[in-house]
Amino acid sequence: YRTMVALPLSMSLIWWLLFTRAPAWGKKILLVLAFFLLISNTIAITRLFNATWVSWQADRDMANRIFERIYMLEPNNDGQMGEVVFVGKFDRPANQLFVRSEVFGASFFSWTGGSPRRINLLFQTIGINDLKIVSPKKILETRRDSLARLPVWPRKGSVCRIDKFVVVKLGELH
DSSP: OGGGSSHHHHHHHHHHHHHHHSOHHHHHHHHHHHHHHHHHHHHHHHHHHHHHHHHHHHHHHHHHHHHHHHHHSOOOTTSOOOEEEEESOOOOOOOSSSOOBTTBTOOTTTGGGTOHHHHHHHHHHTTOOOOEEEOTHHHHHHHHHHHHHSOOTTSTTSEEEETTEEEEEOSOOO
16 A cells, blocks of 8 residues: 555546546546545545554553563562563454554564564553563573463463563464
């Protein structure tokens, strides 16, 4: 959809040229065609923006659920929560509500393989500023076997403490 930025201008110019030179029956056909295109484009654009809104709502709710599970864990020996590591990426199954097309309908938990920076920005956007989210590289090198045995979100045990880290397993290791 984004690749067609200049297309509406060129198509409207062609349509205008055809409309000014067409006979009366041709003008009626062009008007019906223009109305049909208006309706179909309105439906497509509405679906895409609705998919983005629905995905945002689902991501916000999921982030709140993850935050609650993190704070239900016991703190470190020093009383601190510790660094939070998100492992894997969450792929929400597509359905009629979760339409995906390019970036429309994409989840913060799946973009760029579950990027810690994007996930951190999501948490900050909803007002959760006290999590220190770090790259999974810190724990993948030493605890890959332990991480592989963890269940995947939203199952019980997908948020746990390993060493000084709080681990949230969103998807399988890749």
